[in-house]
Amino acid sequence: MKFGGTSVGSLERVRGCAEIVAAECARGDQVAVVVSAMAGETDRLLTLADNLGFGLGDEETDVILTAGEQISAALMAMALTEQDLSSRSFLGWQARIRTEGPPGAARISGLDASPIKHAMSDGWVPVMAGFQGASGDERLRTLGRGGTDLSAVALAAALKGACDIYTDVDGVFTTDPRIEPKARRIEKISYDEMLELAAQGAKVLQTRSAEFAKARGVPLRVLSSFAEPGQSEGTKIMQAEEIAERRIVSGIAYARDQARIALRGLNDNPGAAATVFAGLAEADIGIDMIVQSPSREAGLSNLEFTIDRRDLDKALVRIGESEARDVSSETGLAKVSVVGLGLNRRADVARILYGALHEKKIGIRTVSTSEIKISVLIDNDEVENAVRALHAAYGLDNA
Amino acid sequence: MKFGGTSVGSLERVRGCAEIVAAECARGDQVAVVVSAMAGETDRLLTLADNLGFGLGDEETDVILTAGEQISAALMAMALTEQDLSSRSFLGWQARIRTEGPPGAARISGLDASPIKHAMSDGWVPVMAGFQGASGDERLRTLGRGGTDLSAVALAAALKGACDIYTDVDGVFTTDPRIEPKARRIEKISYDEMLELAAQGAKVLQTRSAEFAKARGVPLRVLSSFAEPGQSEGTKIMQAEEIAERRIVSGIAYARDQARIALRGLNDNPGAAATVFAGLAEADIGIDMIVQSPSREAGLSNLEFTIDRRDLDKALVRIGESEARDVSSETGLAKVSVVGLGLNRRADVARILYGALHEKKIGIRTVSTSEIKISVLIDNDEVENAVRALHAAYGLDNA
Numbered sequence: 001m002k003f004g005g006t007s008v009g010s011l012e013r014v015r016g017c018a019e020i021v022a023a024e025c026a027r028g029d030q031v032a033v034v035v036s037a038m039a040g041e042t043d044r045l046l047t048l049a050d051n052l053g054f055g056l057g058d059e060e061t062d063v064i065l066t067a068g069e070q071i072s073a074a075l076m077a078m079a080l081t082e083q084d085l086s087s088r089s090f091l092g093w094q095a096r097i098r099t100e101g102p103p104g105a106a107r108i109s110g111l112d113a114s115p116i117k118h119a120m121s122d123g124w125v126p127v128m129a130g131f132q133g134a135s136g137d138e139r140l141r142t143l144g145r146g147g148t149d150l151s152a153v154a155l156a157a158a159l160k161g162a163c164d165i166y167t168d169v170d171g172v173f174t175t176d177p178r179i180e181p182k183a184r185r186i187e188k189i190s191y192d193e194m195l196e197l198a199a200q201g202a203k204v205l206q207t208r209s210a211e212f213a214k215a216r217g218v219p220l221r222v223l224s225s226f227a228e229p230g231q232s233e234g235t236k237i238m239q240a241e242e243i244a245e246r247r248i249v250s251g252i253a254y255a256r257d258q259a260r261i262a263l264r265g266l267n268d269n270p271g272a273a274a275t276v277f278a279g280l281a282e283a284d285i286g287i288d289m290i291v292q293s294p295s296r297e298a299g300l301s302n303l304e305f306t307i308d309r310r311d312l313d314k315a316l317v318r319i320g321e322s323e324a325r326d327v328s329s330e331t332g333l334a335k336v337s338v339v340g341l342g343l344n345r346r347a348d349v350a351r352i353l354y355g356a357l358h359e360k361k362i363g364i365r366t367v368s369t370s371e372i373k374i375s376v377l378i379d380n381d382e383v384e385n386a387v388r389a390l391h392a393a394y395g396l397d398n399a
Numbered sequence: 400m401k402f403g404g405t406s407v408g409s410l411e412r413v414r415g416c417a418e419i420v421a422a423e424c425a426r427g428d429q430v431a432v433v434v435s436a437m438a439g440e441t442d443r444l445l446t447l448a449d450n451l452g453f454g455l456g457d458e459e460t461d462v463i464l465t466a467g468e469q470i471s472a473a474l475m476a477m478a479l480t481e482q483d484l485s486s487r488s489f490l491g492w493q494a495r496i497r498t499e500g501p502p503g504a505a506r507i508s509g510l511d512a513s514p515i516k517h518a519m520s521d522g523w524v525p526v527m528a529g530f531q532g533a534s535g536d537e538r539l540r541t542l543g544r545g546g547t548d549l550s551a552v553a554l555a556a557a558l559k560g561a562c563d564i565y566t567d568v569d570g571v572f573t574t575d576p577r578i579e580p581k582a583r584r585i586e587k588i589s590y591d592e593m594l595e596l597a598a599q600g601a602k603v604l605q606t607r608s609a610e611f612a613k614a615r616g617v618p619l620r621v622l623s624s625f626a627e628p629g630q631s632e633g634t635k636i637m638q639a640e641e642i643a644e645r646r647i648v649s650g651i652a653y654a655r656d657q658a659r660i661a662l663r664g665l666n667d668n669p670g671a672a673a674t675v676f677a678g679l680a681e682a683d684i685g686i687d688m689i690v691q692s693p694s695r696e697a698g699l700s701n702l703e704f705t706i707d708r709r710d711l712d713k714a715l716v717r718i719g720e721s722e723a724r725d726v727s728s729e730t731g732l733a734k735v736s737v738v739g740l741g742l743n744r745r746a747d748v749a750r751i752l753y754g755a756l757h758e759k760k761i762g763i764r765t766v767s768t769s770e771i772k773i774s775v776l777i778d779n780d781e782v783e784n785a786v787r788a789l790h791a792a793y794g795l796d797n798a
Contacts, residue, residue, distance in 0.1 A: 011450050048470065051410050052477045060480075063473035063488050067466035071447065074462035078451045081459075089462050093492075094537055138493055 002034040002130065002152035006168040007225035008072050009039035011079075016225065017166065018079035021125065023229035025085060030120050032159060033127045034152040035076050037068025057104040059139055062132075066092065066140045069129035069148070077127045087125045090116060092140070095126075097133030097151070099141040105284065106141035108133060108150065113158035120159075128155060146206030153209045157216040164234075165205060166225035171235035172197065172204050174396040175252040179387045182397040185233070186250055190240035193250045193339050194220075196373045200337035201255030205237075213237065240341055248342030248349070249394040254383050257309035258288075258333040260365065261319070264326040268294070268301040272323060276303070279318040285311045288335070289368040289377055304366065306335065306377060333365065336386045337375040338394060344371045356393035360385050401433040401529065401551035405567040406624035407471050408438035410478075415624065416565065417478035420524065422628035424484060429519050431558060432486075432526040433551040434475050436467025456503040458538055461531075465491065465539045468528035468547070476526045486524045489515060491539070494525075496532030496550070498540040504683070505540035507532060507549065512557035519558075527554060545605030552608045556615040563633075564604060565624035570634035571596065571603055573795040574651040578786045581796040584632070585649055589639035592649045592738050593619075595772045599736035600654030604636075612636065639740055647741030647748070648793040653782050656708035657687075657732040659764065660718070663725040667693070667700040671722060675702070678717040684710045687734070688767040688776055703765065705734065705776060732764065735785045736774040737793060743770045755792035759784050 001024065003017045024031050037045075045068055049061040073089040080087035098110035119126040130148025135141050143150050149165060156163035169177075170185055172194065177183040189197075191214035198207045204222055213220045223234025266272050273292065280287060289306040307315055309331055319327055343349050350367075353374060357364060362385055365377040378386055391397060400423065402416045423430050436444075444467055448460040472488040479486035497509035518525040529547025534540050542549050548564060555562035568576075569584055571593065576582040588596075590613035597606045603621055612619045622633025665671050672691065679686060688705040706714055708730055718726055742748050749766075752773060756763060761784055764776040777785055790796060 011447070014451070045470070048410065048474060049477065052413070052474060053481065054477045058477070060473040060476045060488055063476075063490075064470050067469050070466050070469070071444070071463050074459040075447060075451060077459045077462075078448065078453045078457070082452065089459055091462075091539075139487075140490075 001031055001164045001166060002148060003036065003076070003166045003225055004148065004168070005036040005039035005042070007166050008035055008076065011075065013225070014072070014075050014079045015082070018076065018083050020166070020225060020229045021080060022083040022085060025125065031125055032116055032120060032155060032161075033076060033080070033125060034130045034148060034155060035069060035072045035127060036130050036148040038072050041068040041071070057102060059103045062103040062142045063140050065142050066129070066132040069131050073127045073129040080125050080127065085125045086123055087127060088119065090119075090126050090128045092129055092132035092151070093134035093138070095128050095155070097154070099133040099135055099143070103139075103141055105144040106133065106135070108143065108154050111154050111158045113155060116155065117159065146209070149206040149209035150212060153213045153216075153218050153220070156218045157212070162219040162221065163213065164221045164223060166223060167204060168224065168226055169204065170224040170227065170232050171222050172202070172237075173251070175387050175391050176254070179254075179384050180391045182391065184396065184398045186235050187233070188236045188238060188243045189250055190243060190341055191237055192240065192372055193341060194237045196337070196339040196370070197251050197253045200253035200335065200339065200373065200375060202251070202253045210237070246342055247340060248346055249338055249340035249396065251339050252336065252387050252390050252394070252396070253339060254334060254336045254387055256334045256380055256383055258306045258335050258377065259309045259312045260304060260306050260330045260333055260377065261315060262328045262330075263303045263319070263324045264328070265295055265297060265300045266303050266324055268299050273303055276319060276322050276324055279322055280307075280315055283314050283318050285315050285318070289366050289375060291366055291368075306333070306366070332380050333377055334380045334383045335375050335377055336383065336390065337373055338390055339373045340394075341372055343374060349374060352393050353390065356389040357386060360389045362386050362389070400430055400563045400565060401547060402435065402475070402565045402624055403547065403567070404435040404438035404441070406565050407434055407475065410474065412624070413471070413474050413478045414481070417475065417482050419565070419624060419628045420479060421482040421484060424524065430524055431515055431519060431554060431560075432475060432479070432524060433529045433547060433554060434468060434471045434526060435529050435547040437471050440467040440470070456501060458502045461502040461541045462539050464541050465528070465531040468530050472526045472528040479524050479526065484524045485522055486526060487518065489518075489525050489527045491528055491531035491550075492533035492537070494527050494554070496553075498532035498534050498542070502538075502540055504543040505532065505534070507542065507553050510553050510557045512554060515554065516558065545608070548605040548608035549611060552612045552615075552617050552619070555617045556611070561618040561620065562612065563620045563622060565622060566603060567623065567625055568603065569623040569626060569631050570621050571601065571650070573649070574786050574790050575653070578653075578783050579790045581790065583795065583797045585634050586632070587635045587637060587642045588649050589642060589740055590636055591639065591771055592740055593636045595736070595738040595769070596650050596652045599652035599734065599738065599772065599774060601650070601652045609636070645741055646739060647745055648737055648739035648795065650738050651735065651786050651789050651793070651795070652738060653733060653735045653786055655733045655779055655782055656730075657705045657734050657776065658708045658711040659703060659705050659729045659732055659776065660714060661727045661729075662702045662718070662723045663727070664694055664696060664699045665702050665723055667698050672702055675718060675721050675723055678721055679706075679714055682713050682717050684714050684717070688765050688774060690765055690767075705732070705765070731779045732776055733779045733782045734774050734776055735782065735789065736772055737789055738772045739793075740771055742773060748773060751792050752789065755788040756785060759788045761785050761788070
């Protein structure tokens with residue numbers, strides 16, 4: 001049972017989560033708990049480091065950030081003790097979470113869950129601090145934003161159990177209910193669809209944790225910690241084959257504040273583009289919606305792609321170091337994505353998309369598709385309109 | 400070099416301390432740093448635990464409290480890096496500080512300083528989180544209030560070095576300068592006098608750390624982190640024999656808010672008093688100024704002693720569980736103590752004490768003496784008067 005930042009955002013909320021855990025234990029389940037830092041705490045701690053000029057990615061920043069989950073894990077163990085359960089906290093290093101990779105964005109390279117297994121078989125409810133582990137040389141490391149989901153899925157895999165992700169919404173919705181009140185809770189969804197939704201902007205679950213769950217076959221559930229114990233039905237995330245009833249489209253995701261970079265007259269061999277992308281990858285900048293087209297000039301080509309707006313300055317510096325000439329960028333853009341296992345089997349998916357957006361007079365800058373996703377790049381201002389239009393057009397509106 | 404809570408109370412202060420460390424390194428010294436939590440942080444964290452009904456002494460409370468020093472150690476390592484030093488933090492467990500005893504009041508049972516020695520011989524300036532260690536079963540433990548002094552002295556002993564305690568005052572003073580502006584900084588003082596001053600209310604140094612320094616012969620210095628680097632002269636604490644010039648009296652300490660408990664008609668054998676004190680010791684209540692006198696009734700005696708006012712309720716409960724009858728208590732009292740190596744050699748010490756207090760019409764409730772200390776119990780309201788009168792009478796006033 002993983003509880004996110006808003007779920008443990010106050011002592012009252014921590015107590016509420018402890019009641020949910022106690023109800024689960026009362027049903028006879030063996031439970032391990034994983035917690036995030038209290039909402040806002042990670043930002044507060046990061047600001048301390050930032051103000052000394054050391055941001056995310058520094059070893060000592062990680063030492064500071066891990067304190068957030070350390071505190072909430074201990075508080076949760078106290079609240080569970082209050083529920084007459086035997087409970088204690090485990091910090092990442094105490095749970096033997098071994099990491100590789102840089103501070104601020106480490107990967108879990110090993111999880112010897114034996115101390116936690118031990119505690120569980122002794123009748124304890126262990127509470128593990130999420131988002132953290134220790135490197136081979138015993139330095140504290142964080143797993144990157146949302147890393148507590150990954151901690152929880154990795155622990156569930158090691159325990160050969162299922163993973164319930166408790167958040168502030170009652171599962172995964174067909175789209176953001178704040179934009180489209182007709183959005184419905186999705187009862188079951190495949191790992192791949194969940195992955196695409198997460199990658200395309202749905203914030204309910206971290207991408208890496210969905211990948212990890214898929215690879216290790218960990219049954220996932222996303223549900224609400226704000227409901228009374230046992231009252232949240234949530235969304236089950238599973239293999240596509242296990243889902244009997246298939247919809248064409250599962251959901252509509254969106255990501256505001258995208259930027260588009262256009263490189264014109266790039267040398268027309270794959271090496272030139274590769275050099276550009278290598279520089280961006282090194283700076284940990286995610287790339288999406290790549291469009292390459294031949295230039296009017298022979299031997300040259302044009303390359304366009306989108307990135308997060310907040311990465312733009314960093315990206316332009318990197319690109320400036322490459323051979324690319326004639327670089328332009330545009331901001332104020334948003335990405336809206338339609339995700340569904342049925343997309344690859346239906347020819348009229350694109351027709352519906354273009355039709356619905358055309359009817360609302362929403363201009364499309366770029367389109368990009370995958371097996372189970374189709375994304376359009378539009379103006380930031382059109383996000384609400386586009387999400388509602390597509391939600392209706394693909395038959396997702398609540399009856 | 401140990402920096403206390405006010406010394407690292409803000410990021411600006413942390414930077415100031417880092418400059419002091421850099422200046423020390425520039426003089427060619429090999430330096431290890433030990434830090435407290437930022438001022439107020441330990442109280443804030445303790446309140447979190449308290450609000451869940453788990454106070455000091457709980458295992459999970461310790462997990463929460465250690466986060467305070469964890470954060471300040473990392474911030475200090477960052478600030479030292481800013482000073483072009485190679486620096487990293489060491490948490491208690493990473494420095495191999497092994498503890499015994501209960502959460503909230505653990506003792507250091509072992510300190511394998513090898514990771515810190517290693518870092519120092521590689522040219523690093525290690526920053527150890529004070530106040531913490533880990534028990535044999537890997538649970539985080541705190542050393543009790545002021546425990547960072549103890550961490551620092553223990554580390555200095557393990558490194559066969561000297562220990563500089565940086566605080567917000569320029570050393571140990573003949574008395575509290577807020578009460579007596581004529582108070583002077585003491586240049587050199589013996590461990591024993593420092594111990595008595597600390598035990599009798601001077602807050603500049605934790606008692607246990609002075610004891611530890613004496614036992615292991617660690618040269619101590621108390622100085623100010625608020626002065627420019629190298630500008631604080633501070634107070635050196637050393638063996639009595641090393642101090643050439645001897646004063647009769649070194650300083651006047653005071654502790655407000657004392658309570659006096661009187662047990663009348665106690666069974667006149669040492670066992671009865673022992674039972675009372677055993678109960679109080681179990682509750683970790685410090686006893687002082689014990690006066691035993693025969694009762695008018697044969698076979699019975701009266702027992703009086705003082706404790707901290709805040710321990711009074713707890714103490715009365717414990718005493719209620721013993722055989723003692725006719726228990727009374729009095730509050731609103733204060734203890735003023737004269738400390739000096741010369742006290743045991745001078746017959747007129749008591750005369751000066753009684754004379755000075757009589758002249759100011761200050762009533763004395765109880766007097767208690769040791770080799771190097773004489774304490775009087777007076778009204779809380781008379782503390783300032785008494786401190787000033789004794790400071791002058793023993794010739795401590797600044798010329």
